[in-house]
Amino acid sequence: DAGVIQSPRHEVTEMGQEVTLRCKPISGHDYLFWYRQTMMRGLELLIYFNNNVPIDDSGMPEDRFSAKMPNASFSTLKIQPSEPRDSAVYFCASSAGQFNEQFFGPGTRLTVL
Amino acid sequence: GQQLNQSPQSMFIQEGEDVSMNCTSSSIFNTWLWYKQDPGEGPVLLIALYKAGELTSNGRLTAQFGITRKDSFLNISASIPSDVGIYFCAGQLRYEYGNKLVFGAGTILRVKS
Numbered sequence: 001d002a003g004v005i006q007s008p009r010h011e012v013t014e015m016g017q018e019v020t021l022r023c024k025p026i027s028g029h030d031y032l033f034w035y036r037q038t039m040m041r042g043l044e045l046l047i048y049f050n051n052n053v054p055i056d057d058s059g060m061p062e063d064r065f066s067a068k069m070p071n072a073s074f075s076t077l078k079i080q081p082s083e084p085r086d087s088a089v090y091f092c093a094s095s096a097g098q099f100n101e102q103f104f105g106p107g108t109r110l111t112v113l
Numbered sequence: 114g115q116q117l118n119q120s121p122q123s124m125f126i127q128e129g130e131d132v133s134m135n136c137t138s139s140s141i142f143n144t145w146l147w148y149k150q151d152p153g154e155g156p157v158l159l160i161a162l163y164k165a166g167e168l169t170s171n172g173r174l175t176a177q178f179g180i181t182r183k184d185s186f187l188n189i190s191a192s193i194p195s196d197v198g199i200y201f202c203a204g205q206l207r208y209e210y211g212n213k214l215v216f217g218a219g220t221i222l223r224v225k226s
Contacts, residue, residue: 004155042216042217042218042219043156043201043216044216045213045214048213050211055210055211056210056211056213058210091155091156093155098211098212099144099205099212101158101161102158102214103158104155104156104157105155106153106154106155107153107154107155
């Protein structure tokens with residue numbers, strides 16, 4: 001079975017450009033999480049969805065960040081406009097139930113020049 | 114906010130040696146989890162601990178949930194080269210929006226063969 005799928009794996013963009021990161025959770029999972037990993041702050045929860053509905057977006061750093069989940073098999077994290085300090089690895093994870101194991105995707109390494 | 118203090122930051126050990134790492138917090142967690150992250154991949158769950166005082170093994174890995182629910186340790190016995198990676202502890206916390214994971218900063222493990 002396929003795990004969590006993220007695309008692209010790497011993204012290099014210039015400051016001010018719009019960036020869209022994509023995630024396909026494991027089929028049947030009803031929770032989807034977006035995390036950001038940096039050397040300075042480690043792994044931080046940005047937002048999570050339950051049955052496609054955003055539950056907690058308090059970790060989203062600024063209004064430049066937005067996330068959507070139009071259906072059970074797809075989610076996007078968008079940064080507009082991007083800034084160099086957004087450079088990080090962004091992970092998507094999904095779980096079947098809130099208290100069950102979260103399965104992480106391979107991540108998208110974002111570099112904003 | 115909640116913070117997990119994970120130590121040591123890094124370890125460089127000889128193949129065959131045992132490894133020990135731990136996490137402490139000022140917050141009480143309902144569940145403690147230990148993840149491993151390989152280069153270029155997302156974290157993968159190694160062990161989950163659900164009850165204070167619980168001691169759980171998974172092959173060469175042993176982890177314990179502290180009796181105060183504020184700490185946990187992970188031991189790896191007879192290390193091998195494929196144990197190389199970053200190990201994260203995570204505490205599962207109930208909060209106003211339901212349940213979330215708080216991650217430690219990670220322990221980088223290098224094994225000399």
